[in-house]
Amino acid sequence: MERKFLFIIGWCLSFTISAQTTTNVLQKSISALGNWETVNDFEYATNRINIDKWQGYDFDHALPEKDSFHLFVDLKDSRFLHHTQNHYPGGYVFDTYRLGRDSTYYVYDGIGSRTGKDLLNLGSSSFDKRKNSLLNNFPYFILKQLLQEIKNESVLTEGKDLIVLKKNPNGTEEYRFDTITFLLKKITRIQGQDTIVQRFEDYTPTDGLMIAKKSSLERNGNIIYSDSLSLFKYNQNFASLVFDFPPGYKSTSESTPVLSAKMIAKDVYLIENVDGDRNIMFINMGNYIVLTEAPISSATTKSILDVIHTTLPDIPIKYVHLSHFHNDHIAGIAEVVKEGATIICAENMKQPVISMLQNSDSSLYKNGKVNFEVFNNKKVLENDHKKLEFIEIPNSHAKGMSFLYLPQEKMIYQGDLLSLPADSYTTPAIAVTKEFSDFLRQKKITFTKIIGHHGLPVISKETFNEIVKMKKKDPLFKNTFEH
Ligand SMILES: [Zn+2]
Incomplete structure (x- = not known):
């Protein structure tokens, strides 16, 4: 406090009042610009x-x-x-x-x-x-x-x-x-x-x-x-x-559709068009729900939670999986934590998630409301009728990235390893998408569908293979009216 007071005094003393007026200075500055x-x-x-x-x-x-x-x-x-x-x-x-x-x-x-x-x-x-x-x-x-x-x-x-x-x-x-x-x-x-x-x-x-x-x-x-x-x-x-x-x-034109959940496999739901181009998955495990990602902001994440509670009333969200630490995927995490959910993520990305929680609602920590289940390489959640595997993947997009694999459904949900535009236009796979493809092959992970967080919600194995094999066109990305 004392230091701040001295600082203010120092600040005042260092200024003097000029004979010029604001209009004067602004006009001179404008004419100095030519x-x-x-x-x-x-x-x-x-x-x-x-x-x-x-x-x-x-x-x-x-x-x-x-x-x-x-x-x-x-x-x-x-x-x-x-x-x-x-x-x-x-x-x-x-x-x-x-x-x-x-x-x-x-x-x-x-x-x-x-x-x-x-x-x-x-x-x-x-x-x-x-x-x-x-x-x-x-x-x-x-x-x-x-x-x-x-x-x-x-x-x-x-x-x-x-x-x-x-x-x-x-x-x-x-x-x-x-x-x-x-x-x-x-x-x-x-x-x-x-x-x-x-x-x-x-x-x-x-x-x-x-x-x-x-x-x-x-x-x-x-x-x-x-x-x-x-x-x-x-x-x-x-x-x-x-x-x-x-x-x-x-x-x-931009449309803001009313969000709703659709079932894409037994007890597996997808909410499309979240904040325009995002897709969110949640799974009913019987007596609890597992959610993937907490995107954009508290408001966006809250709109997702509302859809989940209307779709499956009275079942609590016990876990939320975060694919990677980028703020567009985790900025709404405080809202899910407030509902009592435990965060599942790779140990390598725990620190940025803590920073995000402190930035959005520092009281959560003080009240001991934050629970993590961090993992390295792989974590499995299983009950009588469902199996979920969270798999960490070495990649060049974000440290501590992981994806969700449902072995019975042969389905993967991922954020930023593979993203296609919603209109299905295809371009050659970028580095991180090739790394994803190589990893799935090496680990012999069998799948028929990949759910993307961004853009096109459901991507078939065939489309994925097609873009991985696609060659870059020449001349690269040249636009007709650029000069
Ligand atoms: Zn990202």
Whole structure:
């Protein structure tokens, strides 16, 4: 407490009030960025370094992934195309196009490995939101917006920085400018528990505009991404085909179906379309239920629990199996633990699950509500009529990954070892899928069906073999309208 008080005093003393006003500084900063008023369209690309410990291979040693960010903006006709390539361990590439045109926002997958040949129409309500969030990568658009919102008052200075503060109902925003160049250096946004820092560095003149060659985003001191500029061009009068719809894609719209459970084998149930593209399995063992995964968030997991309790009232969920530690598979775990379920997972992923529980509901630990049954290699749950095997698999996607095998049903349930798009479009197997195929063969695990957590729910053995044998097409993943 005392230290915090001294810190506050120190903080106050280090500032002085400048003779300049906020309007003044923002206008100078905008003009320091060059002639953005003359920009009708621009193309911007970066090489992006992404660090996300909740999506890495090893929770304790998150490694950076090399991604790319490519943006076309037509300010005159209000159109944009945003193309990102994100890499995840095990050979996953998410090749995502976000297209805005005719005041409508569309999303599609360039290589088809995740959402197949769907052109997802997200309607007009998300168009402006997406466009603004893309423009918020650029100091010019950030400052133009700020100028409209902020009161004209005195500016603070600290060292070589001019500081503009903005208070809003959810927290505060601090904008730091260089006292000499007036260029925007850093934005700190305090939102509830989180401190988000956006930086712009290494400005260079590009045909009359100042562009930051380096930019980055941090949350609570951890780097989320850092970008290095690879291309900036403006007023090119894009060929209209930049914003064309991709050929061969089928228009779809987002639907939020009412979740329900269907029986896919005796006492084995599947809930499809959870949060769009996820499938959850649960098994009735007679006097208790075993659930697989606790995806996305408390709310999503709660919606799954509701379906289970309506389908099998009065039978408690005794166990929940978590396939691997990635947050999209375990973020709702606190909800299942609150119902008294014991967590089954490989010992190698226990620590991240504990971290997730502490982040979501720290009282669970204090009340001694958390129970684990961790295993190495294999664990079996068996009664008179059902046998479940949890099998750990060495793999390149996530440390401590395991899958569920039902030997009587010859069925496997797995998360992220094999994922196919819901429209059944096939692309060659990635590294982790080949590792899965090799493992099943080596261990002589016989199966006829594989249930996927993502996308297509039921995958036959034949389809699995087909994609494992499939060769990559050449030229790889080339899109017709990229240049
Ligand atoms: Zn994963």
